[in-house]
Amino acid sequence: MTEAPALGALATPVSVISADTEVGVIEALLRTHPESIGLVASDAGRLFVLDRPQLETFLAGRLGYGRALLFHRPVRVLLGASALVLPAAMPWDDAARACLARPAPDRGTPVVVELGGGRLGIAPVGPLVEHLSRQYESLALRDALTGLGNRRMLTETAGAMLDAGRQVALLLIDLDRFKEINDSLGHSRGDQLLGKVAEALGPAHTFRLGGDEFVVLTDNLGDGSGDYLTGLGRRLLRAIQGPFVVAGVPITVEASLGIARTAAGRRTLSDLLAGADTAMYAAKRHRTAVEVWRPEFAAEQGIDLRLQSELRAAVDQGQLELHYQRLVDARTGETRSLEALVRWRHPRHGLLLPGVFVPGAERSEVINPLTDRILADAIGQAARWHHAGRPVPVAVNLPAPVLAQDRIVEVIRGLLAWHGLPGRSLIVEITESAVMTRPEESAERLRRLREQGVRVAVDDFGAGYTSLALLTQLPLDELKLDRAFVQRIHHDRDRAIVDAVAAMARGLGLTLVAEGVEDQATADILAGAGFDLLQGYHFGRPMPPDRLETVAA
Structure with a gap:
């Protein structure tokens, strides 16, 4: 403005x-x-x-x-x-x-x-x-917080373009985990971040719909292909990535973006918004960041909404089950720990993988009872192995909304005490983004867990944009390199990155873990690079506890 x-x-x-x-x-x-x-x-x-x-x-x-x-x-x-x-x-x-x-x-x-x-x-x-x-006329068309066009201006701008017969694409951007930023830093700080995102997007044909949703409207469709529009979407996400310093905290913005373009049967703003919204939620669900609308997304969205409404009942009715995947010693091949991975045995859809229902759960309150159930089952299983003379540690992922609450420390303390299990039998895995908004508070909760003997691992390292300095502030025991780097380790450039991460982990005294190991050749390279533990289909797929061939430490 x-x-x-x-x-x-x-x-x-x-x-x-x-x-x-x-x-x-x-x-x-x-x-x-x-x-x-x-x-x-x-x-x-x-x-x-x-x-x-x-x-x-x-x-x-x-x-x-x-x-x-x-x-x-x-x-x-x-x-x-x-x-x-x-x-x-x-x-x-x-x-x-x-x-x-x-x-x-x-x-x-x-x-x-x-x-x-x-x-x-x-x-x-x-x-x-x-x-x-x-000014008053402008306010009627402008978002008061960011100065970008509001929904009314979007309606007028899109209407004029569509009435003129122009082909347009609508890109809908939704910030990931923005609620956590508001809850952690306060709404005034959240507003500051929205203002910085708006500046990065620029005013030209950019609009804020409200909350953490932005729209970019363009008639520059390039060759009109999905690849061109996807590339445009990824450039926009890079533009708003940051990091932006808010209240002294460097925040890297992660977002999901959905795209819809004019086509037969989709010639109104309402149609474009609905299509882009569906594509955006597909990008969240599949963790692809950017998606262009496809007809099958509509069916997926309907299933996803029904699943989320059924998930709380599934937690209470025991429809969730845990499968366990081995983490082996890089030199001996012996099992050192097991990662608990949740599955939902749905009465109609069969066995559902976590990617289908966990991202949606993280956006709602059901993530707390879901995580409580996973922790209870995993610690209970670890106790049964432990008391049978097979004390193999079990790893459980703590989603960002769960780590943001003090209650998780007491939940874990109570479960360990109930089962008479030492803390070293549990490993909690966190992602880089889970600690970004309030690293001091996250570090304090992790320290309290480590005081109980629980080990702490950073999962999917390299998938986010956390500063390396942050790793020195967190009480960590393990660092798990993201599978994307592991799969490209045969290329010299990516091998250099892996070697650098290995050297850093050794310097920090961390156990270094590689995810996504698919073959022996990759396993040999990782062992030579100094990795301690390896995980992947080469050593076995996740399976129920009664089917594990060995759980010996």
Whole structure:
């Protein structure tokens, strides 16, 4: 939104005359300075404005005798209410509001402006009121927080483009885990982050729908292919990635983006918004960041919404089950720990993997009872192995909304005590983004868990953008390299990254784990690079506890 100019830019310097000055002298002065809109008079320390139209009215008088009657009278007899005196630095819209707050007869009278150094000026009211009127018109089309276009402006802009027959694409951006930022840093800090995202997007055909949703509307479709639009979406996500420093915390923005373009049967703004919204939720569900609308997404969304409504009942009715995947010693191949991975045995859809229901659960309150259930089952199973003489540690992922609450420390403490299990039998895995908003508070909760003997691992390291310095602030035991790097380890450039991570982990005294190991050749390279533990299909798929071939430590 354009910043309002200062009142001093509108003011004309003026000399102050005495209220004893004769009216005839005042008339002569105004005739000598035809550009002047009026004069300022002083009477007993008070300032008054006598503007040109007002004086001409008085001089005309009843039956035209005003000039003869007033010519030698002091101007004091014509003065009304004291002048409104405003500072030169006051913005026009504030000055206009001050003018309009005066009694009705005085609202059009020019204002006196303090120019500094004892100098005064005089400014007309008309331009101020016109400016304020334009501001109100702009506010009706602009988002008050970011200055971007609002939904009304989007409706008008899109309507004009579509009515003209232009082909357009609508890109809907939704910030991931924004609620956590608001809850952790406060809504005022969340607003600051939204403002920084808006600046990064730029004003051209960019709109804020409300909350943490933004829209970009474009008729630049390139070759019109999905690949071109996907590339455009990824460039926008990179533009808003940051990190942005808010309240001293560097926050990397993660977002999901859905795209819909005009096509047969989709020629209205409502259709485009609905399509982009469906594609955006598909991007969240599949963790692809960007998706272009496809017909199958509509069916997926319907299933996803039904699943989320059924998930709480599934937790209570015991439909969730845990499968366990081995983490093996990189040199001996012996099992060192097991990761618990949740599955949902749905009565209609069969066995569902976590990617189908966990992302949605993380956006709702059901994530707490879901995580409680997983922890209870995993610790219970670890206790059964432990008491049978097979003390293999079990790892459980703690989602970001769960780690953001103090209760998780007591939940784990109570479960370990109930099963008579030492803390070293449990490993909690966190993601980089889970600790980004309030690293000090997250670190404190993790320290309290480690005091119980629980080990802490960073999962999917390299998938986010956490600073390496943050790793030194967290109480960590393990670092799990994201599978994307492992799968590209045969390329020299990516091998260099893996070697650097391995060296850093050794320097920090961390156990280094590689995920997604698919073959022996990759396992050999990782072992040679100094990795301690390996995990992947090469060593076995996740399976129920009764099917594990071995759980020996």
